Amino acid sequence: MDLSTTYLGLRLRNPLVASASPMTRSVNGIRKLAAAGIGAVVLPSLFEEQLRKEQDRDDALAEGGSEAFSEALTYFPTGYSGLPGRPQRYLDLVERAAGVVDVPVIASLNGSTAGGWEDFARSLQEAGAAAIEVNVYFVPGDPHVTGREVEETHVAILQRVRSVVSIPVAVKLSPHFSSPGQMALRLDDAGADGLVLFNRFQQPDIDVETLAVHPATGLSRPADAQLPRTWIAILRGHVVCSLAATTGVDEWDDVVKYLLSGADVVMTASALMRHGVDHVRVLLDGLQEWMARKGFTSLDEVRGLLAVPRGVDATAYERAGYVSALERARGTYGDLRVGVHQ
Numbered sequence: 394m395d396l397s398t399t400y401l402g403l404r405l406r407n408p409l410v411a412s413a414s415p416m417t418r419s420v421n422g423i424r425k426l427a428a429a430g431i432g433a434v435v436l437p438s439l440f441e442e443q444l445r446k447e448q449d450r451d452d453a454l455a456e457g458g459s460e461a462f463s464e465a466l467t468y469f470p471t472g473y474s475g476l477p478g479r480p481q482r483y484l485d486l487v488e489r490a491a492g493v494v495d496v497p498v499i500a501s502l503n504g505s506t507a508g509g510w511e512d513f514a515r516s517l518q519e520a521g522a523a524a525i526e527v528n529v530y531f532v533p534g535d536p537h538v539t540g541r542e543v544e545e546t547h548v549a550i551l552q553r554v555r556s557v558v559s560i561p562v563a564v565k566l567s568p569h570f571s572s573p574g575q576m577a578l579r580l581d582d583a584g585a586d587g588l589v590l591f592n593r594f595q596q597p598d599i600d601v602e603t604l605a606v607h608p609a610t611g612l613s614r615p616a617d618a619q620l621p622r623t624w625i626a627i628l629r630g631h632v633v634c635s636l637a638a639t640t641g642v643d644e645w646d647d648v649v650k651y652l653l654s655g656a657d658v659v660m661t662a663s664a665l666m667r668h669g670v671d672h673v674r675v676l677l678d679g680l681q682e683w684m685a686r687k688g689f690t691s692l693d694e695v696r697g698l699l700a701v702p703r704g705v706d707a708t709a710y711e712r713a714g715y716v717s718a719l720e721r722a723r724g725t726y727g728d729l730r731v732g733v734h735q
Contacts, residue, residue: 394681395691398432400635400658401524401561401586403497405432408652408692409676412639413437413501414662416670420489426665427494429673432658434498436490438528439483439513441504480513484520491521499563502554503528510550511557524561526589527554540571547576548583555584563587563637568620577628587635588628589660590621612663617641622654629655629700643667645679652680655697 396407411434416422418437426434483500491498500522502510517525529547547564555562562584568591570576577588593613597606618641625636638656642648643664651659664672689695 394684396677396681398657398692398696400433400637401563402635403433403523403561405497405658406430407432407677407680408656408658409648409673409680410435410499410637410658410660411665411673412660412662414666416662416665418486420486420493422670423490423498424493425670426673427496429670430677431496431673433496433523434490434494435526435660436483436486436498436500438501438503439480441502441506441510480516484516487517487520487522491523497523499524499526501526501528501565503530504550505530505546506550510553514554515557518558518560522560524563524586525554525558526563526565527551528565528592529567530592544570544576544579548579551580551583551585561586563589563635565589565592565639567592568624573624574627574631577624577632581632581634585634587637587657588632589637589639590624590628591640593617593640612667613640613642614663615641615643615647618647618650622651625651625656626654626700629697630703642676645676645683648676648680649683649695652692652695653697653699655700657696 638651639660642661
């Protein structure tokens with residue numbers, strides 16, 4: 394049975410990709426994932442802020458002369474918890490990982506502005522990254538920022554990275570655009586080799602006892618897959634670039650649902666964190682057994698089978714699905730209109 398697929402122009406042995414997690418932040422973890430049968434790995438992101446600190450350090454050294462060296466060392470970024478640390482250490486991770494595994498190692502850059510990416514993107518390519526995933530984590534907290542400005546920032550970041558590397562570049566998107574489909578088309582036209590749907594913004598929670606706001610983090614669950622599956626099903630056939638699904642994968646049927654919707658690859662971190670590296674085999678075995686049961690011999694026969702058909706008005710298609718879902722819910726729970734009594 395043929396589980397091979399193409400993502401970002403790269404040939405993968407199967408569609409399962411380990412997205413960024415503590416498992417992909419070390420060479421040993423990456424080696425274990427590759428041995429378990431994963432198709433590719435995405436490294437944790439290097440943050441734009443880390444690159445800025447590195448540039449600050451270099452500027453301070455250039456301006457201060459040799460006597461200022463010890464003081465200028467304080468400009469070195471200390472790294473973020475769970476991340477590889479300084480930019481040079483990140484490049485070392487890319488180079489070492491790419492040298493010991495036979496699956497693509499995809500580097501990741503996380504930022505929200507268009508400046509300061511070029512040099513490091515080029516360095517990632519030179520270190521052996523098979524591709525770069527640009528994670529645009531931009532929450533426009535300023536209410537005066539327009540939707541168009543947010544969109545232009547995404548396109549500008551992609552173009553800056555795309556202009557200095559020859560390896561594939563994917564963009565990891567959030568679903569919070571007024572028209573995610575139009576944003577996808579713009580990025581496709583601007584040269585994205587792939588789109589990763591969707592980023593999960595970490596939203597704050599409130600501790601009512603300490604009266605403090607703190608970050609809320611957690612592993613995704615299968616219900617979280619419904620939104621990215623919807624947009625992958627809509628975009629399949631409308632973009633040239635690859636489509637990667639992420640969020641909400643826990644068992645093999647979650648992988649199958651994403652493939653049926655039209656995903657080229659299915660990324661997971663939560664399932665591997667929850668169940669361990671051996672869960673890679675569970676997911677792949679489940680996919681193979683399902684394909685055999687249904688009579689499929691390759692992923693090409695599966696991919697996009699339940700995507701929105703070409704030539705169909707996707708807006709009307711989704712509206713019809715919404716109305717149908719309400720009708721089914723009414724049959725199960727009764728009339729959903731508040732205050733209506735028969």
